[in-house]
Amino acid sequence: MPEKIKKKLEEEIKLLEHELTTELPAEIKKAVALGDLSENAEYHMAKQRQVFVNARLGQLKKRMGELALVNLVNIPHDKVGFGATVVVFDSSKNEEIQYKLVTSEESDVSQGLISTTSPIGRALLGKRVGDVTVVVTPNGKRELEVLKLTTIHDTTEE
Known part of the structure; x- marks a missing residue:
């Protein structure tokens, strides 16, 4: 924790x-x-x-x-999970966006910190670089392609 x-x-x-x-x-x-x-x-x-x-x-x-x-051991090394920093291409906005998946207590969308239980967080969980996911948000459907992934394991090893 x-x-x-x-x-x-x-x-x-x-x-x-x-x-x-x-x-x-x-x-x-x-x-x-x-x-x-x-x-x-x-x-x-x-x-x-x-x-x-x-x-x-x-x-x-x-x-x-x-x-x-x-348990950090259960968090995947090659997929989006808790603590991961993900760069996605949002085709509906035609831009790259960086998100970090955090607990609901830490989430702050304006800082790019999204909860693993939010619609975008849930849609990204388990995805790998190159995967595309469609997420339904209050502002409509968004298609997100995972461009870059840094897992919690990558950041703790540095």
């Missing part, structure tokens, strides 16, 4: 756990002291936030587990 993603997720988990164990119990206690809970907006808001924080913590911990299972 990329270290910066792990750190980002761990920081968010730490903040949410602090809120869940320290801040929210204090808010709930203060709201209970105000009396009648049936019409106590502060109490209801704190309880709703508690449910949300618990759910988000579950999502983050699940994602950490999924990312920890990523």
Whole structure:
């Protein structure tokens, strides 16, 4: 798992756990002291936030587990996969575009960082230099030809 993603997720988990164990119990206690809970907006808001924080913590911990299972050995050396940098020719735009396939947490289309779960990312997975794929995007169909490929293995060996 990329270290910066792990750190980002761990920081968010730490903040949410602090809120869940320290801040929210204090808010709930203060709201209970105000009396009648049936019409106590502060109490209801704190309880709703508690449910949300618990759910988000579950999502983050699940994602950490999924990312920890990523095994670089299983990523192909000669095909597009996670961590690959790909230069494609987009015939609909008549231009060459470079993409790097990353996790959803790192994706930033303006920087050429696309998620392996995005339409373009999914269409490129498993392709080799010379392969052509058609991808359906919100802006219509695009035909992409893989011109150059650098896998995650090529970049870690340098």
